[in-house]
Amino acid sequence: MAITAQLVKELREKTGAGMMDCKKALVETDGNLEAAIDFLREKGLAAAGKKADRIAAEGTTFVLEQGNEAIILEVNAETDFVAKNDKFQVLVASLAEQLLAAKPESVEVALELEKDGVKIADQISTAIATIGEKITLRRFEIKTKTDGDAFGAYLHMGGKIGVLVQLNGTTDAAAAKDVAMHIAAINPTYVSRDEVSAEEVERERKVLTEQALNEGKPENIVAKMVEGRLGKYFEDVCLLDQTFVKNSDQKVRDFVKSTGGNVTGFIRYAVGEGIEKREDNFAEEVMSQLKGN
Structure with a gap:
């Protein structure tokens, strides 16, 4: 090739x-x-x-909670200056309200939604004409909970990173926000080890094995070393295995357990990631x- x-x-x-x-x-x-x-x-x-x-595009993330529903979304602009513009911020908040009310299944469907007879696509076009930069609705996700659960929302650096996490079995919103702050800072990939596929674990084990052998480690201790390093891998990617940022003596799983709840999922958006x-x-x-x- x-x-x-x-x-x-x-x-x-x-x-x-x-x-x-x-x-x-x-x-x-x-x-x-x-x-x-x-x-x-x-x-x-x-x-x-x-x-x-690499993170390249500008814009903002935004979280809106209304009762037992919440939405997180990302809207992009060309410059950080425009992302801080009041008109841009008003547009983002309005989009969040419209999307949370209608719950479209995709961005494409969302753009066809109407408010007072004006499609979201046209609302964005009007903002582009007014503000003078390209603006795009990139992505969003909507979550639903019960009265016995809690949402945790956190926006870092004015929306450069946005996190929405859901704890079931507890109404401790402050604790949920603490978990959201941890996710913003550490950026886990999964909630727990159960979410990591067997294929991914085996691939990681193979890489770690070759790594150890290339370091010249004796073959009779490589397997034990690999399992130890695999544990460190889980700490890197799994939220519940991580050391809690607000208490270095405590794992996130222990902090969440102390609230009587459990993490059912989270969304973390960093502005422009992958663009x-x-x-x-x-x-x-x-x-x-x-x-x-």
Whole structure:
């Protein structure tokens, strides 16, 4: 398979590894991106766990709670200046109210919703004409609870990161907000180990095994080392296994248990995550490196 500059660039962004290391990994794995990530990790050239998707687009996240319903959404703009504009903020709050009331199943359906005879798509177009920048409704999610449960909402840096978490079995909204703050800071992928697929665990075990062997560890202790490192992996990605940011002597699971509730799920949005901002001359830089090697 031909190794393109774009593929090298994508692998570099996901792993933080050097350009030529990324090229070598892709050559070794015949262009398979996921296999190349594992290859780099086995060689100790990439960060474990999460993919480092770059945050580029501006805008804001927003959370609206109304009784037993809540919505979290992300609306993007071109500059941080516009994201702080009062008219932009009013638009975001209005979109949240309309979406929570109608509960559309997708952004595409949401754009067709009407308020006073004006579609959301047209409301956004009007805002674009007034504010002077491209504005997009990127994503949203709606949650429903009972009277015996609690929502926890937290917006960090004025909405650069937004979190909505749900605790069932407790009405302690303050505790739920503390959990939301933890999620904003630590960015777990799952609630608990039960959510991690067997395939992902086995893949991680394989990577950790190769990593240990490449470090020159004796084979008779590698298995034990791998299980220990696997535990650290779960701490990195699973909310309940993590050390609580507000009390380093306590795991999140213990804090939640003390409230009498349990975490049923969470949504964490970081503005622009996964949206790539154009970088002048980067493609040319990669291409010249590829041609020269």
